[in-house]
Structure formats: C-alpha cells, structure tokens
Amino acid sequence: MKTRVPDPNLLSFSYFFPTGQTDHIWSDEAAAATPKLDRNVFLEMARAAEDAGFDSVFIADTWSGHQRVAERYGHQSPKFQAPLLAMGLFAVTEHLGVITTVHTSHHKPAHVARMGATLDAFSGGRWGWNVVTGFGDAEARLFGEAGMAAHDDRYAVAAEFVDVVKRFWTEDDPIEHRGRYFTAEGRIKAPRPVQQPTPLLVSAGASAAGMAFAANHCDQLVVAGNTVEKIRAVDDRLENLLAASGRTVTTAPFAIAIVRDGEGEAEEEYERLTRTLNVHATMELAADILGGVESIKEALAGEEPQEAAKAWGSGRGILKLFGDAEQVAGQLVELKKQTSTANILINFPLWNPGEVRRFRSVLDHCRDAGIWVPPSERSFSW
Numbered sequence: 001m002k003t004r005v006p007d008p009n010l011l012s013f014s015y016f017f018p019t020g021q022t023d024h025i026w027s028d029e030a031a032a033a034t035p036k037l038d039r040n041v042f043l044e045m046a047r048a049a050e051d052a053g054f055d056s057v058f059i060a061d062t063w064s065g066h067q068r069v070a071e072r073y074g075h076q077s078p079k080f081q082a083p084l085l086a087m088g089l090f091a092v093t094e095h096l097g098v099i100t101t102v103h104t105s106h107h108k109p110a111h112v113a114r115m116g117a118t119l120d121a122f123s124g125g126r127w128g129w130n131v132v133t134g135f136g137d138a139e140a141r142l143f144g145e146a147g148m149a150a151h152d153d154r155y156a157v158a159a160e161f162v163d164v165v166k167r168f169w170t171e172d173d174p175i176e177h178r179g180r181y182f183t184a185e186g187r188i189k190a191p192r193p194v195q196q197p198t199p200l201l202v203s204a205g206a207s208a209a210g211m212a213f214a215a216n217h218c219d220q221l222v223v224a225g226n227t228v229e230k231i232r233a234v235d236d237r238l239e240n241l242l243a244a245s246g247r248t249v250t251t252a253p254f255a256i257a258i259v260r261d262g263e264g265e266a267e268e269e270y271e272r273l274t275r276t277l278n279v280h281a282t283m284e285l286a287a288d289i290l291g292g293v294e295s296i297k298e299a300l301a302g303e304e305p306q307e308a309a310k311a312w313g314s315g316r317g318i319l320k321l322f323g324d325a326e327q328v329a330g331q332l333v334e335l336k337k338q339t340s341t342a343n344i345l346i347n348f349p350l351w352n353p354g355e356v357r358r359f360r361s362v363l364d365h366c367r368d369a370g371i372w373v374p375p376s377e378r379s380f381s382w
C-alpha cells in the first residue's frame with residue numbers, strides 16, 4: 001500500500017505524452033518533424049521521460065470527431081487508447097506515473113473500477129485517472145446515445161460515477177448502489193489499487209460545475225491560463241470551494257515548453273511553428289473541442305470563429321515556458337512562489353526523445369532551487 005502525501009514545497013512534472021504527431025501547436029512543420037507513432041516510439045518516449053526525471057506522463061484521449069484533415073496531417077492523430085497504452089509504458093519504466101484520460105460518459109463504473117485497479121496494481125501504484133465527461137455529441141453517438149447530456153448534468157453523472165468507482169475500490173463488503181444514473185451491486189475481484197486512499201484523480205473543468213466537481217471528487221485540477229495571474233485566479237476560486245469541502249486539491253497548469261540555448265531562439269521557433277499552423281485542421285479540432293468547453297468559449301468570446309480556432313490551435317491561452325534552461329527554471333520557481341501549483345503539464349511542440357531528455361537541465365536547476373526532487377528518491381510519482 002502507498003499513501004499519498006503531497007509536499008506543498010515541491011513541484012512535480014508531467015510530460016504531456018504524444019497523442020498524435022502534434023498535441024500543441026497544430027503546425028504542419030511540427031507534424032512532419034515528429035517521429036511516426038508506433039510501439040518503439042511510445043516506449044522510447046516513456047524511457048526518455050523517465051530518464052529526464054519527469055514524475056509522470058499525462059495521456060489525453062477522445063473517442064471521435066469528424067477531423068479528416070487533422071487526421072491526414074497527424075494533428076491529434078493517431079490517438080492510441082490511453083489506458084491500453086499505459087500498460088505498455090508501465091512495463092518499461094520503474095518510477096514514472098501514467099495519468100490516463102478515461103470518460104465517465106458512455107461507460108459503467110465497474111468497467112473503470114476494475115481497469116483502474118489493474119493499472120494501479122500492475123504498476124505498483126503509479127496510475128492516475130484524468131476524469132473527463134467528453135467533448136460532444138459525435139462521441140455520444142458512437143455509443144448509441146442521441147447526444148451528450150447538458151453541460152452541468154455531465155458533471156452530475158461524473159460525480160456519481162466516481163463515487164461508485166471509489167466504493168468498488170475501497171469497500172471490502174459488497175456495495176449496493178441505487179443512484180440517479182447508475183445501479184451497481186457486489187464487489188469487483190482483486191486486485192484493488194495500491195495507492196491509498198485511491199489512485200490519483202485529476203480533472204480539468206474550469207466552469208463552475210467543473211471546478212465544483214474537482215473540489216468534491218478529485219485530487220488535482222488541470223488549469224489552462226497564459227499568465228501567472230490567471231493561474232492564481234483559479235487557485236483562489238478553488239481555495240474558496242475547498243474551504244467549504246475541507247478537502248485538499250492541488251493545481252496543475254498546462255504549458256508549452258521550448259528550451260533553447262540561444263537568445264530569442266525559443267520565441268523564434270514558436271513564431272515559426274504558428275506560421276505553419278494548419279488552419280483547416282485547427283478549425284476541425286476547434287469545432288469539436290470549443291463547442292463543448294464553456295470556459296474556452298468564454299475566453300475566446302467575441303472573436304471570429306477562424307481567429308478563435310487559430311488562437312486555440314497555437315496555444316495562445318496557455319502558459320509558455322520559453323528560453324534557456326536557467327530562464328525556464330526561473331519561470332517555474334516564480335510560478336511556484338506565486339501560485340499553489342503542485343504539478344505542471346509540459347507539452348513540447350517539436351517532441352522527440354532528445355527534446356524530452358534535454359529537459360533534465362531545467363529539472364536540475366529546479367532541484368538546486370529546492371522545488372523538485374526526482375521521483376526515484378520519493379515514494380510517489382506526483
């Protein structure tokens with residue numbers, strides 16, 4: 001058994017694992033330059049993340065979308081199913097946590113309880129669940145449903161789903177659950193999760209319902225914001241909710257990192273990549289994603305659809321870590337000082353194993369500054 005004890009003085013690092021030739025930015029140059037995704041590349045990327053010192057990888061996942069152009073160019077495609085991929089990554093790593101996205105819409109709690117228990121037991125307590133409700137009607141129709149539930153109702157379904165999963169994980173006696181959305185009786189077979197009280201639960205909703213869900217049911221909230229002030233504002237909103245619930249929930253900003261030695265090189269690379277943004281693919285992805293995400297719709301309100309899509313596709317709304325290793329570490333120290341960030345999700349637009357390994361120099365500076373300790377020296381991946 002492993003009991004999670006977050007250290008508020010430390011930052012952990014999650015590498016946003018490739019779920020396509022590009023994750024952010026949806027640049028054709030990046031799609032052509034990144035290694036073609038197959039078994040060897042996935043395993044090499046996991047080893048690179050562990051060698052670099054990353055505490056975990058985070059694997060996003062979606063089921064559908066009418067994204068023909070995006071697929072053709074490799075933007076957010078191909079997307080291997082996250083929990084299946086995790087088993088492969090656990091087999092070739094020792095300390096790396098793997099946070100996988102799994103939907104609460106369309107599935108049954110017993111499926112996820114058993115799958116999560118297997119992942120956590122197999123990995124010796126290294127599995128985390130990114131709880132998502134899904135992006136839209138196209139996903140729902142795959143499962144024979146007419147469409148997605150209304151926005152806030154999805155979180156009500158998710159809350160009940162997670163409650164039942166946690167009961168399956170933690171109760172020894174058979175459960176008897178008759179709720180509004182789910183009915184479940186009995187016990188799941190062993191193994192049960194290694195992490196106590198449960199595996200790490202993460203969510204990313206920023207709407208009022210999404211944040212209330214995180215405050216009441218999760219351990220970590222992914223935050224999208226492009227300035228320290230915006231991230232702090234989310235911390236403050238979350239703190240208010242936690243004062244009522246008495247729970248601890250940490251925050252994890254999502255960032256794009258470009259670490260380059262030469263003065264201005266990182267910024268130049270970002271500008272170059274945004275010039276080759278595949279606008280058609282970006283419009284397709286945005287049509288699926290923006291439609292279902294209240295907080296992003298709000299952030300881009302008033303912009304023409306094409307401009308809003310371009311802004312989203314080039315990661316305008318998220319934190320940028322640009323510069324040499326020392327400068328990037330300096331930004332991270334400042335972020336840690338000014339916010340309650342516990343984990344940071346790092347996305348490399350031009351990802352490859354070398355790019356991931358090079359991040360070690362940033363982590364070494366963070367260690368010198370007292371905000372990071374390698375996962376191999378701690379008992380937890382988060």
Ligand SMILES: Cc1cc2nc3c(=O)[nH]c(=O)nc-3n(C[C@H](O)[C@H](O)[C@H](O)COP(=O)(O)O)c2cc1C
Pocket residue numbers: 059060061062101131132133134135203204205206207208209210211222223224254292293294295296
């Ligand atoms: C960094 C990040 C990663 C996300 N990954 C996924 C994902 O893999 N699959 C998914 O269906 N939703 C994903 N989401 C969407 C969230 O789960 C959530 O639906 C979204 O942020 C909207 O929530 P809101 O309407 O409460 O603001 C992600 C969001 C962020 C910010």
